[in-house]
Amino acid sequence: MKTFEELFEILKNKFNEEEDISTHKEGNEDVILIAAPKINLVATFLKNEPELNFDSLILLTGVDDENGEKTTNEDGSFDLSGGTLSVYYHLESTSLKHKLILKTSVPRENPVCPSVALVWRGSDWHEREAYDLIGIIFDGHPNLSRILMPYDWEFGHPLRKDYKNPEFYNGMKVPY
C-alpha cells in the first residue's frame, strides 16, 4: 500500500516533464493532473508496474467545467465557448489496496482524449457514457457510440452546461 505522495513521486520520476504531471487539491481529496496526450501511457504504466498494480478502474467521470466565456441569450439560456471539459479516473489496486484519482482536461472546442478501454476493459461503457452525455471523444475506443441516449439523438450532449432541449424529436414535442 502506497500513500498519495509516494505514488506521485513514482509517476514524476517516470514521466519527468514538469508540465505534464502535477498535484492538485480539490476540497479534501488529492488529485494528480495529467496532460491529456499522456493519459494512455500513464494508465498502462499504473496497471503493469508490479509495485503499483492498479488493476481496477472504479469510475470514469466526464465533467463540463463551465469555465469558458458565457454569452447569455434573450430567453435566459446561455452558450459557452472556450474553457475545458475534464475526465476523472478513480483507480484502485485490489491486491495492494491503494487508490488514486487522476484528472485530465481537454479543450471544449476539440475534446479529444486517448481511450483507456484497452487497459481497463471496464472503462468501455464509462467512456461511451462520457461521450454520450458530455461529448468527450475518446480516441482509440473500440466502439464509441451513444449508450444512454437514443442512437439517432442529434441534438448534442445533455450534460453540457449550455445544453438546450430540442423542440421536436422524431415529430414528438420535447418540452411539455
Added chain:
Amino acid sequence: MTNIIESKLKTDEMVLNMGPQHPSTHGVLRVELKLDGEKIVKADSHIGYLHRCFEKHCEAMTYPQIIPYVDRMDYLAAMSNELGYVLAVEKLLKIEIPERVEYIRVIMAEFQRIASHLVALGTFGLDTGAFTPFLYTFRDREKILTLFELTCGARLLYNYIWVGGVSHDLHPDFIRLAKEFIEYFRPKVVELNELLTYNKIFIERTANIGVLPPELAINYGVSGPSLRGSGVKWDIRREDPYSIYDMFEFDIPVGEGLAGTTGDCWDRYYVRILEMEQSLRILEQALDQIPEGDVSAAVPKRVKPIDGISYARVENPKGELGYFIISKGGLQPFRVKVRPPSFVNLSVFSEIAKGHMVADVVAILGSLDIVLGEIDR
C-alpha cells in the same frame, strides 16, 4: 435425403433480439444476439430505455432534494442507495453522526440486502424454470418490507436516510419484530437450499455456465456477489469500511465451485444465499448493541458544502455503489456521477455469454442480478 437438406438449408448467422420487453431481461434491456444455430457468437447489450436524466436533474436540485431520486435508481435496494449518497455529502460537510443513527443505517442496509437478495434468488429460480421458490422468497421479503413500512411509512421508496441523520426514530416495536424476523428467517434459508440450491435440475441449468474468471472480473470492475462468486474476497464493508461496519463480526463468502467451476452462475447464486446468513449475523449484533440517542441532532438546517470533490462508496446488494460529487460551494451540486454496480456488471455480460446456448443467456443475466433502473438512471 441428407444431401437435399444440406443443399437447401441456409447456414448464415442469425440476429435475434431479446427484449426490450422480455420477462427474463429483468427490465427494459435489449440483448442483440448473433447466433450460429443455437450457439451465441456475439451478444451486445443495448441499454438506455429507462434513461431519465438523473445526473442532469441533480444539478438543478438541492442536496436533500436528491435523496428521493436516488431511491428510484436501484428500486429494490433504496435504503442502500440513500446510505451511499448521504455518505458522499457528509464527507463534503464533515459532520459527526450520532451513534444511534449509524446503527439504524446499518440495520436498514442489511435488511435491504436480504430483501434484494430474496428478489434476486427468487427470480433467478423463475428464470431457470423453478416457480415455487419465487413465491417463498417474495413471502419473506414482504415481512422485511412491513418492517420498513413500520419505520418510515413506505414499502419500497423510503426517503428515510437523510444527510446527518434519519427521518424518524425506530418504532418502539421495531427491535422486537426485527428479532422475531431473524428467528423466523434462519430456517427459511435452509428451506430455500433444499428447494432450489441443491436441486439437480437447477444445478444442471446453472453449474459451469457463464464462468467469469477473477482477472477478467477485476479488469471489468465487476463487484459485489458477481465478483465474489469468482472467488475474489472483496467487500467494501471490509476493504474500505464505512459507517460502523468495522464494529461487527461477519465473514465474506466467496464462490468455491462446489457445483461446477468457480465463477459460474451457481456460484454467484450461492454467494447470495451465504451473504443473507452473514447479514443476519450483523443484524443480530446491531440489534443487541443499538444505543439510545437523538436521531435528528446532526441534521443540518441547510446543506451547503465546501468547494471540492468527494467519492463515497457502499457495498450495495448488487455490488459497489459509488457517488462522485463535485461541489462548487452552492446549495446544488455542480456534478453528481453515480457508479451503478449493475451498469458495470452488465458490461461483462457480452464477454461471458459467448459460446453458450440461447437458454443460458437467461441464466447468466439472472445470475448477474441487474436492475435497469440504476443502469439507465
